[in-house]
Amino acid sequence: MAKYKMHILVCGGTGCKSSNSPQIIENFKKQLEEKNLSNDVQVIKTGCFGFCEQGPIVKIMPDNTFYTRVKPEDVERIINEHIIKGRKVPDLLYTNPENKEHVSDSKHMDFYKKQIRIALRNCGFIDPENIDECISRGGYEALGKCLSEMTPEQVIAEMKASGLRGRGGAGFPTGLKWELCAKNKADQKYVICNADEGDPGAFMDRSILEGDPNSIIEAMAICGYAIGATKGLIYIRAEYPLAIDRLKIAISQAREYGLLGTDILGSGFDFDIELRYGAGAFVCGEETALIHSMEGMRGEPTLKPPFPAVSGYMGKPSNVNNVETFANVPVIITKGAQWFSSIGTEKSKGTKVFALAGQINNVGLIEVPMGITLREIIYEIGGGIKGGRKFKAVQTGGPSGGCLTEKHLDTPIDYESLMAAGSMMGSGGMVVMDETSCMVAIAKFYLEFTCEESCGKCTPCRVGNKRMCEILDKITKGNGTMKDIEDLRNLAAVIKDTALCGLGQTSPNPVLSTMDNFMDEYIEHVQDKKCRAGVCKSLMSYVIDKEACIGCGKCAKGCPADAISKTDYIAPGHKLPSMVIDSEKCIKCGACISGCKFGAISVK
Amino acid sequence: MTKVKSLAELKAMREKLQNSLDVREKSENPDSLVQVKVAMATCGIAAGAKQVMEHMMEKAEALKIPCVFTQTGCMGYCHAEPTIEVKVPGRDPLVFGHVDNNRADEILTKYVQNNELVEGIIPVNYATIDK
Ligand SMILES: Cc1cc2nc3c(=O)[nH]c(=O)nc-3n(C[C@H](O)[C@H](O)[C@H](O)COP(=O)(O)O)c2cc1C
Ligand code: SF4
Ligand code: SF4
Ligand code: FES
Ligand code: FES
Numbered sequence: 001m002a003k004y005k006m007h008i009l010v011c012g013g014t015g016c017k018s019s020n021s022p023q024i025i026e027n028f029k030k031q032l033e034e035k036n037l038s039n040d041v042q043v044i045k046t047g048c049f050g051f052c053e054q055g056p057i058v059k060i061m062p063d064n065t066f067y068t069r070v071k072p073e074d075v076e077r078i079i080n081e082h083i084i085k086g087r088k089v090p091d092l093l094y095t096n097p098e099n100k101e102h103v104s105d106s107k108h109m110d111f112y113k114k115q116i117r118i119a120l121r122n123c124g125f126i127d128p129e130n131i132d133e134c135i136s137r138g139g140y141e142a143l144g145k146c147l148s149e150m151t152p153e154q155v156i157a158e159m160k161a162s163g164l165r166g167r168g169g170a171g172f173p174t175g176l177k178w179e180l181c182a183k184n185k186a187d188q189k190y191v192i193c194n195a196d197e198g199d200p201g202a203f204m205d206r207s208i209l210e211g212d213p214n215s216i217i218e219a220m221a222i223c224g225y226a227i228g229a230t231k232g233l234i235y236i237r238a239e240y241p242l243a244i245d246r247l248k249i250a251i252s253q254a255r256e257y258g259l260l261g262t263d264i265l266g267s268g269f270d271f272d273i274e275l276r277y278g279a280g281a282f283v284c285g286e287e288t289a290l291i292h293s294m295e296g297m298r299g300e301p302t303l304k305p306p307f308p309a310v311s312g313y314m315g316k317p318s319n320v321n322n323v324e325t326f327a328n329v330p331v332i333i334t335k336g337a338q339w340f341s342s343i344g345t346e347k348s349k350g351t352k353v354f355a356l357a358g359q360i361n362n363v364g365l366i367e368v369p370m371g372i373t374l375r376e377i378i379y380e381i382g383g384g385i386k387g388g389r390k391f392k393a394v395q396t397g398g399p400s401g402g403c404l405t406e407k408h409l410d411t412p413i414d415y416e417s418l419m420a421a422g423s424m425m426g427s428g429g430m431v432v433m434d435e436t437s438c439m440v441a442i443a444k445f446y447l448e449f450t451c452e453e454s455c456g457k458c459t460p461c462r463v464g465n466k467r468m469c470e471i472l473d474k475i476t477k478g479n480g481t482m483k484d485i486e487d488l489r490n491l492a493a494v495i496k497d498t499a500l501c502g503l504g505q506t507s508p509n510p511v512l513s514t515m516d517n518f519m520d521e522y523i524e525h526v527q528d529k530k531c532r533a534g535v536c537k538s539l540m541s542y543v544i545d546k547e548a549c550i551g552c553g554k555c556a557k558g559c560p561a562d563a564i565s566k567t568d569y570i571a572p573g574h575k576l577p578s579m580v581i582d583s584e585k586c587i588k589c590g591a592c593i594s595g596c597k598f599g600a601i602s603v604k
Numbered sequence: 605m606t607k608v609k610s611l612a613e614l615k616a617m618r619e620k621l622q623n624s625l626d627v628r629e630k631s632e633n634p635d636s637l638v639q640v641k642v643a644m645a646t647c648g649i650a651a652g653a654k655q656v657m658e659h660m661m662e663k664a665e666a667l668k669i670p671c672v673f674t675q676t677g678c679m680g681y682c683h684a685e686p687t688i689e690v691k692v693p694g695r696d697p698l699v700f701g702h703v704d705n706n707r708a709d710e711i712l713t714k715y716v717q718n719n720e721l722v723e724g725i726i727p728v729n730y731a732t733i734d735k
Contacts, residue, residue, distance in 0.1 A: 005661070005673060007627050042627075062631035063674045086644040086675030107634075125628060135614070136621035144611030258607030266609045 004042040006083060007061040011124065013048030013210055014203075014242050016055035020072055021045075024056055027075040032083075041083055044133075047211015047246075049124035050365035051111060054094065059124070064105035067092040097361040097383045111362045114381050116343065118351050119167075119204075119327035120367045123211030128246050131253040134214040140259050142333035143218045146225055147267035150333075155226040156182060159329070161337035163349030168194055168285075168322030169400065169426050169502070171348070171415040174329075177319060181309040182227040184317040189229035191220045192313060192320045194290060195236040195243070198282035199398035200449060201429045204353040205323035207365055209236070209243035212327070213250035217260065217273060219329035224271045227319050232273035235290050237280045247275060282399070282453035286501050287320040289455070300455045301501035322427070324353055344370035348414030352425065358394075358432035359386045371412040374404060378432055389434040393517065397426030399446045399453075400506035402513025403439070422513040424506070438535035439518040440525055444472040446510040450503065461504030464495040468511060477538040480526040488515065537588040540603050542581050548600035551576025555592035555601060561585050564592060630672040638664075638671045638716055639697075641689040645678035651685035652704070660688075660708040667712055681726060692716055699726045 010016075010025045025045055032038045049057045054068035058078065065088055067078065074092060081087045093102040094109055103109050117123075126133035134140070146155050160175030181189065193216060197205040209216060220232040236244060251273055254260040262270045276294045278284050284299040291313050293299035312318025328350060332340045341349045348370040354377070357363050361383030368377065374394055378384065385391050393403040402423035404411075411417050415425050433442065447469045456462045468491050471484045492508030499505045515522060524530045531539040544555070546569055556564035556579060563585035570577050578600075581592070593601045608614050622629075630637055642657045657673060664671040681687045684701025690711060691697040700711060701724050714720040 003623075003661070004627060005657070006675075009628075061628045062634065062672045064631050064634075083675075084644070084649075085677055086642075087677035126625070132621050133625065136618055136625045138618060140608075140614055141611065141618070144614050148611045256607075258609065265611055265614065 004040060006041045008041060008043045008078075008083075009046045009059040009061065009124065010043065011047070011049050011055055011057040012045035012128075013052065013055075013124075013207060015048065015052030016057055017242065019056050021056040023072040024058065024070055024075060027072050028079070031075060031079050035079065035084075037079070037083065044127045045129070046125060047123040047128050048207040048365065050120065050207070050367075051362070052365070053363045057124075058092075059106065064107050066094055066103070066106040066109060068094050110380055110383055111364065111366070114372065114376055115367050116351050116369050117367050118331050118340075118343075119208060119324050119353055120211070120365070121331065122215065123207055126212070128211050128213055129249050131214055131250065131257065131259075134212070138334060139214050139330070140218050140254075142330035143221050143225075143259070144265050145333055146222050147265050147269055152182060152226045152228065155222065155333070158333060158337045159226070162332045162340040163337075163344070163347075164325065164328055164332060164340065165348065165415065166322055167324035167328075167352065167427070169397075169424070171425060174321065174325055177309065177321070178223060178226050180307070181229075181317050181319040184310055186317050188231065188314075188316050189227055190313045190316060190318040191223045191227070191229045191232040192287075192291070192294075192308075192318050193220055193232065193234040193323060193326055194285060194287065194320055195234055195240070195323050196278050196280075196285035196290060197237065197240075197323075197427065198280070198285040198453070199427045199429050201357055201431060202355045202398065202427045204355060204365055204428055206240050206243050208323050208327050208353075209240070210246050213243075213247045214254065215330055216247075216323060216326050217250055217254050219326035220273060221260065221264065221271045222329055222333060223319060223321065223326070225269055227317075229319070230270045230272070232271065233276055233294060233313065234273060235276045235278055235284075235294055238277045239280050244275065244277075251275075281455075282449075283455045283501070283503050286503060289501070290320070291318065298455075300457045301503070303500065324428075345412055345414040345416075347416055352413075352428055354428045354430040356382055356430050356432070358430075359389065359434040359436065360384070360432040361386055370414045373410050373412055375409040377413075377430070378409075382432065385432070385434050389436065391432070392435050392437055393433045393439065395423075395431040395433065395442065395446075395510070396429065397424035397506075397509070398429040399449050400424060400502070400509055401426045401429075402509045403433075403442070403517060405517050422516055423509070436533050436535070438476075438531050438533040439514040439521050440472065440476055440531075441533075441535045443511045443514045444469065444476060447472060447507065450507040454503065454507075458498075458500040458504060460495045460498040461500070461507065464491050464499075465504070465507050467491055468495075468508065472511070475522065475525050476531070476536040478525070478529040478536075482523075482526060485515070485522055485526065534603055540588060541583050542586055542588065542590075542592060542601060543604055544579050544581055545600045545602065546578040546580070547571045548598055549578035550574050550598055550600070551578050552598075553579065554595050554597070555579060558591045558595045560589060560591065561587045563587070627672075630670065634672050636693055638669055638693070639689075639691040640664075640671055640673050641676045641691075642673065643677070643679040643681070643685065643687045644675040653686035653688075656686050656688075656703055656705060656708055659705045660712070663709055663712055667717070669712060669716060684726060687726065690716065692719075695719075700724045701726045 028043045058067040058070045164174045165171040284293045286301045289299045289301040308318040353367045395403045451465045454461045563582045567580045686703045689699045710722045714722045
């Protein structure tokens with residue numbers, strides 16, 4: 001076997017793949033071959049590094065050099081300079097957004113410094129299509145340990161002691177969930193992995209499945225052993241083709257090694273996994289709807305109880321866990337509950353993966369210990385607000401969550417503290433907003449999403465959310481009244497109390513939390529017909545300052561609505577008559593403002 | 605492919621495979637390992653740096669010294685090539701010049717393992733050659 005001195009890791013995640021990383025890999029392989037270096041340097045296609053926005057990512061080991069936005073034509077330079085002569089290619093290195101300096105390697109990047117990678121331990125490190133790489137990182141040894149050294153009760157006890165809670169949203173203790181399912185006697189039970197990932201903006205489950213599918217397979221088998229199930233099902237949305245491919249490869253390799261199938265590792269335990277595809281409806285991520293969808297019925301939730309642990313898939317006891325929850329399991333078994341529970345806060349143990357997005361310098365997938373503060377996430381990992389603007393709020397928990405503000409910046413983040421602040425953990429979406437975001441519009445955005453995704457089974461959600469959405473629309477258009485604000489609150493309370501499933505029960509949260517934190521903005525929209533962020537178009541008007549306008553007419557040429565015409569006023573010192581905007585015709589596209597070289601156009 | 609029939613077999617398999625990920629595993633926490641930087645610019649390569657690096661990698665493995673080898677550009681000691689920088693955890697980095705196979709062995713057995721000085725140290729007043 002060749003003894004490679006250097007490894008070139010090229011990201012093969014969804015983000016980087018779509019920006020041409022397969023070509024980069026091909027170029028590396030070809031040119032290393034040509035230069036007679038293919039026995040010294042290995043090229044590996046990995047999963048996501050979490051820094052997709054800066055992709056495609058190429059990382060050189062052992063010096064941890066982290067190249068960003070690499071193009072296929074950069075390959076030659078990397079080989080000639082870095083691989084052959086050991087000189088890093090500066091312009092491809094990550095640039096610190098604050099001081100514009102190149103950062104030599106990932107160990108010195110703020111984005112990675114505060115991260116603790118448990119669920120993402122193998123993502124961006126191994127080749128997910130090669131089970132050997134996973135095994136050489138200790139993969140499947142946790143399963144082996146369970147099967148040969150632990151009873152199912154001991155496995156459950158370990159999980160309970162670890163304090164791991166569900167990462168799919170509700171934060172239910174995982175060990176307890178397994179125990180409840182284990183207690184129910186049945187001829188067949190099921191382990192179900194929820195890979196529906198419906199929260200807009202969240203992509204951690206996809207990244208884990210793409211970057212480290214074997215860990216999920218291993219964890220599901222461990223769960224099967226603990227609860228007494230021999231069948232596993234992964235419910236994954238069909239829009240995740242790469243994750244599906246990698247899962248299929250991993251499942252077939254695991255079967256070949258006998259890590260799935262009958263008599264696993266000579267223990268007598270049988271377990272196998274099948275994939276089920278979802279059509280990408282948000283509500284199908286709710287566990288009862290998910291189970292119905294897998295049974296071939298409509299993806300509609302039903303009342304709990306009965307819980308899946310009693311009557312789940314095909315009426316049999318089933319244990320549903322989220323992808324990220326499963327990803328933690330093998331590490332807990334290998335390193336022990338005590339190690340895991342030493343990370344995090346009193347009631348929330350371990351780490352959480354967040355999809356950091358919005359008006360922030362470094363966006364991407366991050367895994368941080370529970371108890372980290374928003375300030376650390378935003379200003380250290382995230383590198384601060386874009387363009388040095390002012391921080392306004394962070395939306396967590398997606399359409400079920402709410403926003404946190406300045407006053408929460410130093411609160412340690414965990415399930416409880418987010419709840420107390422009127423938001424929730426959810427699946428880990430984290431959208432950072434600055435002063436250019438309108439909080440009423442944000443609330444409307446999330447509510448439109450829930451209206452769209454409501455299955456329509458129960459009235460409060462189907463009709464109530466629609467009414468709330470209409471009211472919000474009215475307010476953003478400048479037609480709201482103070483009574484509307486009151487109505488929003490009342491509707492929200494009724495929907496929360498009476499909706500059938502989690503979707504409806506949490507859908508008013510974004511509205512309530514923005515009302516709690518930014519009531520002044522709601523009132524401004526209603527009373528002053530003003531949107532301070534300049535987002536609500538109906539409340540804005542574009543005007544030309546007739547003294548500053550030199551009459552060049554550039555704006556009129558670029559206006560798609562033909563809304564700009566000449567006046568007969570010539571400002572002192574100018575030669576041509578100034579222009580004016582007809583606010584009736586104007587569609588508020590903003591083209592004129594960016595076109596005017598004299599700064600004569602502004603938004604009021 | 606043959607099936608893995610026990611935990612012991614799985615562990616044996618990992619041991620066999622582990623080598624292939626060595627380069628990556630070690631770079632996870634380079635500060636706890638002996639770091640060897642080999643100057644691999646034109647003159648370094650001409651002076652045989654590549655061959656010495658290979659020899660030294662093998663020797664380190666045989667001696668079971670956990671090392672991570674990286675290549676760097678010109679260190680500015682063209683007269684003394686091949687040059688290498690050795691950083692043992694807890695000690696300041698040292699640069700050695702005119703490193704051939706024998707000197708490489710000495711560096712590992714004497715300097716790294718026993719903290720004895722060996723010939724060929726280039727007195728330096730540089731920060732580090734991280735760049
Ligand atoms: C509307 C709605 C959507 C949900 N979507 C998801 C999802 O996409 N992925 C997920 O893992 N859990 C989702 N859940 C939570 C699941 O119902 C369930 O609690 C979870 O899969 C349990 O796994 P855990 O204990 O590991 O978190 C959703 C819940 C609701 C109410
Ligand atoms: S709350 Fe909404 S999504 Fe849930 S069952 Fe009712 S209508 Fe369907
Ligand atoms: S904002 Fe757009 S539509 Fe309105 S005047 Fe300017 S260019 Fe025309
Ligand atoms: S897909 Fe490449 S870093 Fe995420
Ligand atoms: S090129 Fe090797 S020291 Fe200058």
